[in-house]
Amino acid sequence: MKKPLTRDLRRCLGATSVLSELGDLRVYDCDGLTIEKRLPDAVVFPATTEQVAEVVRICSRHDAPIVARGAGTSLAGGCLPIGGGVVVMLTRMKRIIEVNVADRMALVEAGVLNLQLARALTGTGLHFAPDPSSQIACTIGGNVATNAGGPHTLKYGVTLNHVLGVEAVLGDGTVMQLGPLGDRAALDLTGVLVGSEGTLAIVTRVWIRLTPNPQDYRTLRVTFDSLDDASNAISDVIASGIVPAAMELMDQGILAAVDEAFQFGFPADAEAVVVIELDGPSVGLDEQRDRITEICNRHQAREILQASDAQQRALLWKCRKMAVGAVGRLSPSYCIQDGVVPRTKLPHIIRRITEISAKYSIRIVNVAHAGDGNIHPILLFDERDADQVQRALAAGKELLEDCIRCGGSVTAEHGIGIEKISLMESLFAPYDLKMMEKVRDAFNPGGGLGLGKVLPSPHAPTLLHAAVSIGDV
């Protein structure tokens, strides 16, 4: 059964673009959610849209499920090959086809790295606004699949707001061209494909909206003795009518790890640091900075420092973006969660995280895109201790259920993948989910793309039960 599949794939793509040896396949058995693993039957590396379409047709003939994958930085198991099948790697499709400065748009292949695009745009005065922390590794196709965000979404919006159109391959191998011009005579299929985690179509090219670089920045590092004061200050800045470019919270636990890694000199006894960035024309920035300073002082800020030059600003952002990686110094294993609450509920949810941490005896450290109400609590545990694993999972679940109770959601930018399928029924009513199923059936009638992801279904894997085989790590 599998032999004819790989044979057909090789015939289509050439032997060097198809992997089927066990040792090779192991590399693709999971993504950033390392706790779950499944082996694919084959991994393919198409170089063109036509090849992707042909692979889809072959898989359809062989009834093999398909997982489209970029860099595999998903933290929600979006790239897990459930039921085996074929992993379609889009990393060879990495051409920047067109940069149109006059119209502020670019056409790129799905495998282009977020950072590669940023570098290619140097000197144009334009940039692609979504800047997830994984931007050195993640691909634009992956950004589209998860509707990726990042710190600067506070002012600039998420990937959806920066995608003008896509080229996509449907489950039957049909190629669709959507955009880049807005089209009144059509449904916004591009808007539906963004964030659909590869379960509706395989996006092969993306029309990107480019954003002008701001003329200037003010980047502040505000230190608070109390976490409560920090989250209240953030909530007040939003309510005051200022829209900073970014407003990022890091708590004491994560600061210790970051400091150990980068020796940035964060005060060890402060409960929180908030990085606030303002951008735009220089003339207006000092006034905004002064208003923010005043709000922070009202909430007992201990210290407010301003990055004095581009180098200091870059270092501050490096600390923030490498923060999660630095957690490896604190714990053998960790799980980064992604939840979102209405922005005024930030102080509440941050307090709940502390309570939940105590309740389950699981250490939790925090980073947050706080201006958006998007929290990233990082749960620390030892994967070798089954009891700890269970407690960490239970703590994570309680936290997300709390986000739902606050009127929020279980993911702001990482996606549902397989990790959060079980929470979909808490977040949406049965008929809401039924309508999503109908949309999936309209795009992907056979269900072969992204099998078992996003929506509850018989294919959705039962995850992380007590028998999870962590012992061999």
Add this chain to the structure above:
Amino acid sequence: MFDSIFPGSETIQVAHQSEVAEVVAAAYAQQRPIYPVGGATSLGLGAVAGKPGTVLRLAKLNQRVDYPSRDLTITVEAGMKMAELAKCLSAEQQRLPIDVASAESATVGGVVAANLCGPRRYRYGTVRDYLLGLTVVDGTGQSFSTGGRVVKNAAGYDLTRLMIGSLGALGVITQATLMVRPVPEMSAFVVVPLPSLEKAESLLASLRTSELEPAALSLVVGDRLADDPDRGAAATLWIGLESSEIEVRWMLDLASRLCREQGLPAVFIDAPDRVASIWRGLTEHAAVRPDQRAATLAVELTVLPSRTVAAAVRLHQFDPQASLLCQAGNGVILAWFSCKPENAGELVTRIRKAAEELGGRVVVTDFPPESRLDRSTIWGPPGPEIRVMQRIKRQFDPEGILNPGRFIFE
């Protein structure tokens, strides 16, 4: 009142969201068409309904559901008027930066369903960028919710985006949650009378590549705004600026320098009353006057922003009397032609051909009802993706009762 668009249909007014579901469920059982209508400001968009049914008036469904202003979000029922929404938000110095003509009639649900916007779209975007979630009744009379009430949400498929611009053909919108923005401290205009339409080309190019980030870049040809300082000019460019006062003053300086470099005079307007009047004028300019409907063809032409002037020149060649409102930063041109009903179809074909030569598209947004333009003339030829759209339509509206024949679907 609606007989020219929905001949032979009865009208039902609803005041509660649950009634919408009841009415649609009954219509589903009888396979009788439902034509949802909000403020009735965009009924010119879409073909004349082929079958009699029920016109479902939603304007009484107008309650504010929740306004946590410190979260910068608001949830309202779909029949709330845009002017009422604006009033509610302005009490907290907030706003939804989507300009819609006839805001005292247009409803939130209608604006979503018809994907309306105005001059501010250049800086602030469209409904797509502000809508967080919806409650909708599908073609079987069952209610579902999409998205949520938070500003970032990656859970499940984005059915919210699917509903924007779906013109009531996938469901009847009963409630919407929107992200809102603080009202900027100051708003002002730089107005540039142009000796020729072509002269706009180099000025727009220099504005687009400058550090200026205007809220609007509107080029008006033909019919002029009441506030136009020089109605003798061939065209007028309105550069709308919004931000803190200090930034607006800086942008005024920069804009005037860029105009001077092109040898063009620029008029500053910063008196709040006049500025408000210009925003209103640019927004209302888009509406076809009811007394002119019988002899007016209105189209929306979309091209790459850098081709806006070239497209405007082509339209002007067809008819030097035509009126154009170009959102030059977005490549969107609204054009009105005086036109006898019997000539409308042929004129659309010619305009569409010209647009396609420039890589653009054309949709008819209003036409003399007597001309009975068909769907393909109004919306243009569909691409292969129509198959997916038709499958979605069948899933959401299995009996085809929602606004049949008006949008791209049968």
